[in-house]
Every structure is written in structure tokens, then in C-alpha cells.
Amino acid sequence: MTTTRTHTLRRDERGFSLITVGFGFMGLFAATMLAIDVGMLVVARAQAQTAADSGALAGATALVFNSFTDRSASGPAVVGAINTATSNKVVGRSPSVTSADVVFPFNPATGQSDLVQVTVHRTAARGNPVSTLIATFFGVNDADIFATATATAAPANAQTCVLPFTIPDKWIEKQCGMSSCTWTPTDTFNVYADHGNQQNVGEPLSNPDIYIPPGSRDATGYNPVTDRGVQLVLKNNTQNRIAPGMYNAWDLPGSVGGDDYRNNIAQCNPNLIAIGDVMTPENGNMTGPTQQGTEDLVAADPNAYWNADCNCVKGSRYATSPRIRVVPLYNPTRYTDGQHTGKSQPELEVVNYLGFFVEEINGGGEVIGRITPIAGRVSGSGSSPIGAFSQAIMLVK
Numbered sequence: 394m395t396t397t398r399t400h401t402l403r404r405d406e407r408g409f410s411l412i413t414v415g416f417g418f419m420g421l422f423a424a425t426m427l428a429i430d431v432g433m434l435v436v437a438r439a440q441a442q443t444a445a446d447s448g449a450l451a452g453a454t455a456l457v458f459n460s461f462t463d464r465s466a467s468g469p470a471v472v473g474a475i476n477t478a479t480s481n482k483v484v485g486r487s488p489s490v491t492s493a494d495v496v497f498p499f500n501p502a503t504g505q506s507d508l509v510q511v512t513v514h515r516t517a518a519r520g521n522p523v524s525t526l527i528a529t530f531f532g533v534n535d536a537d538i539f540a541t542a543t544a545t546a547a548p549a550n551a552q553t554c555v556l557p558f559t560i561p562d563k564w565i566e567k568q569c570g571m572s573s574c575t576w577t578p579t580d581t582f583n584v585y586a587d588h589g590n591q592q593n594v595g596e597p598l599s600n601p602d603i604y605i606p607p608g609s610r611d612a613t614g615y616n617p618v619t620d621r622g623v624q625l626v627l628k629n630n631t632q633n634r635i636a637p638g639m640y641n642a643w644d645l646p647g648s649v650g651g652d653d654y655r656n657n658i659a660q661c662n663p664n665l666i667a668i669g670d671v672m673t674p675e676n677g678n679m680t681g682p683t684q685q686g687t688e689d690l691v692a693a694d695p696n697a698y699w700n701a702d703c704n705c706v707k708g709s710r711y712a713t714s715p716r717i718r719v720v721p722l723y724n725p726t727r728y729t730d731g732q733h734t735g736k737s738q739p740e741l742e743v744v745n746y747l748g749f750f751v752e753e754i755n756g757g758g759e760v761i762g763r764i765t766p767i768a769g770r771v772s773g774s775g776s777s778p779i780g781a782f783s784q785a786i787m788l789v790k
Contacts, residue, residue: 430525433484434536437515437523440483441540444490444513446788448478449544452495452509456546457784458705458766461618464506466492474511483538484523488513503547503779504610508789512541543790548607548781549769550668552719552746554661557654558640558683558760559672560627561725562614562745564604578625582635582725585733592634593732604726606744607668612780614722614745617766622704625749627760629680633732633739635725640760641739642675642683651682658686659693666721667772668781672741680758687754690716699750699763706750706765717765719783720747746783 452474459469474495479487490513498508515521515538522535566576568583582602586595605613630639645657646664654675656662694716697709706714722745731740748767754760769783 433526434523434538437484437536437538438540440481441488441513441515441538442542444478444481444483444488445511445540445542446544447481448474448490448495448511448513449509449542450786450788451477452511453507453544453546453786454768456507456509457617457768457786461507461546464497470497470509471495474509478511478513483513483515486515486521488515489519489521490514498543500545500547507546507784508543509546510541510543512539514539542788544786544788546784546786547771548778549746549771549783549785550778550781551665551770551772552721552767552783553663553665553770555645555664555666555719555721555746556749557645557648557657557662557675558627558642558679559721559723559741559743560625560637560640560747561635561728562604562606562722563620563637564602564725565613567600567602568598578623578637580636582729584726584729593729594735602725604724606724607778607780607782610779612778614780615747615764615782617748617764617782617784620764621766622699622701623764624752625762625764627762628758629683635728635732640720641672641723641741642677642679643672643741644675651677651679654679655682655686655689658683659689661715665770665772666719666743668743668745668778670743672721672723672743674738674741683760684754684758687751687760690718690751691753697750699752714750716751717767718749718751719767720749721745722747722782745781748783 452470455469455473464470471492475490478490494512496510497506498510499506500508515523517535517537523538524535561582563576564582566574566580583593583598584601585593585597588595603613605611607614626638627640628638630641642654645662648657694709694711694714697706697714697716700707706717721743723741724744727740727742746769748765750763750765752761752763767783769785771785
């Protein structure tokens, strides 16, 4: 009897089953809880990347709109990158970002240091690692999380919200005899001699004005840093002159006539206008529609004004005043060659853009405004030339 009972207990596996189930449950529980830690760390990594991305974009934005040259620890690009990155929480806490974490790598494509790289940290070395939950039972109390992002303020080749009038891009003024030449907004572009009221129709000048379009580091066009705040007074070009203060009206795609022209001044036209596009001249008298459209535009943000202390717009009810618009710039050399060969219509090829804050339109129909930096776009339809006025702000990695 005793032998039989002992034999039975030896073969009874019910106790081992309970032990096996117990260990299995513990393993499953531990794996499940560790998965929570892993999931939390994945979320933390994604949040850190968001913080780095936003910081890099803020730094690039400051390069365009505040100062392209100030890369100091107290400069707008570094401060903007740090403030924006640290405003993004990583698992409920701000990441660590110092001025040393914001760098400006050289961009071989543009030949400039127009890249902004930001690294954010939640690490033991910075005293703010991400604490674990279940992994602490296995001796892992925290984890290091960091992320890096790079944004660019690179030359743009396309724009929306373009005004339906155009002026020539900037050139090197040479019509000054023996004195030193300095370009001014009242100059005219001359390659050929003038005959009476007809400009650039005679023989070639011995000292012609020089225009080099974007695409070269020697480009002569407007510069958002050195030309910022320059006031331009624009009036309708009735004498076929090539001057910064003379604009030519043109028809945006899908637009024709005075009503469309007026609306394209008062409101943002969403058509994408790219460098290399040819603008169709508007043949009608646009003095009235220019006056009306500009008055409508100013009325849309009446308290905005140009502040000379910061060389920027103040008083706007918007983050970016709608009165900051894009003036397409045409190639003065091509225009001049058309004049010289007797073409009846001006040749208006988009070669650059100008950020233009519309201050007012006076009683004489002159549009008065200030040159200001603007952001642009990169379109697949063309290149992004070195020397372009507007900059495209975007993440590159």
C-alpha cells in the first residue's frame, strides 16, 4: 500500500504544472510591463525628434527674418532654436539644449553656412534622463534619449502671393563718369545710348551697366540683408524706362483685365510663380486698379507700420502682415535687348523676387514700400539659384 502511494506521488505532475504556469505568468507579466517601458521610450524618441525639428526650423527662420550673419550664442538664430526646442516636452519634461547644441554646418551646394543643426538631450550626462517603470526591477533605472535635426534657409526658386507688377532686379551702376558709382533707387539701367525719350536704342555704351542674375556668387541682385529697409517709390512705367522706381503691370496666370489686377494686389494670388517664368504684360491703363487694390491691401491691416529701430514691421494684427508681398523682378538685360531690337512688348522674365512691405499709395498713384526678407519655396520645375533673394525654410534631415 505504501509502495503504491509513493509510486503515485512520484508520477503526479499537478504540482509541477502549477510551478510552470506560475513562472510562465511571471515571464509574461514582466514582458508585458517591459513593453510599456519600450513603448514609452519610443514615444520619448519621437517627441525628442519633434523638439529637434522645431528648433532647427526656428533657427532657420531666424536666419531669414532676423539676421543671417549673427550665429552667436545670444543671436536670434541660436536663441530661437533653443527656446522653440525646449518648449516641446519629452515625456512631460523639457529637453536640454545649450548654445553648443546649435551649430551651422557649411552647405557645399550653396557655398554658405545656411544649415541649422539642433540636438536635444534627455540624458544622464545632462541630469535629465528618462526614468523607466518596470526596467528598474532589472537594474535599469533610466535611459538616454537624444535627437538631431537639420534645417536649411536655402535659395528659393518659386513664390506665391506675387504682385501683378514687376520691377528690374538690381544691377551695378556704371553711369557715373570719373566718380565712384553707387547704385540708388533713382538710377536707370543703360547698356545702349539713349535717343531722346527712347532708352537703350542707340549704339553700345563703352561703360554699360552690369547685371549678373542669380545662379552666380557674383550675382548683382537685391540682397535681403544689405538692402533691408530701403524705401522704394514705384510708379507706372509709361516711358519704357528701366528703373527700380518704374513698374510694369502684368497678368498673373488665369487673370485678365482691371478687376483681376486689382484683386491680385488686394489679396494673395495662390499661383506659383517660378524663376524663369515669362510674365505677360498688361496693356491696359492700370493706374486706377493699382490705386484701388493698394488701398484695399493697406486697409486689410491698417495699423501695421515700418519701424526704423528694428528695420521690421510692427503693429500688425497678424503674425505676418498681409501687406508684406512679393514683387517679381525681371531681367533688365533681356528687357534692354528687346528695347534695342525694337520689340513692341517688354520682355519680362522672372529672375528674382523682392520682399516688399506696402506702406501706402500716395495721391499720385505711387506705391511706397520697404524692402524686407521673405520666405519662398523650392519647385521641381527649376533650379534654386545662388544669390536668390528669398529663402526656402525646410528640414533636410
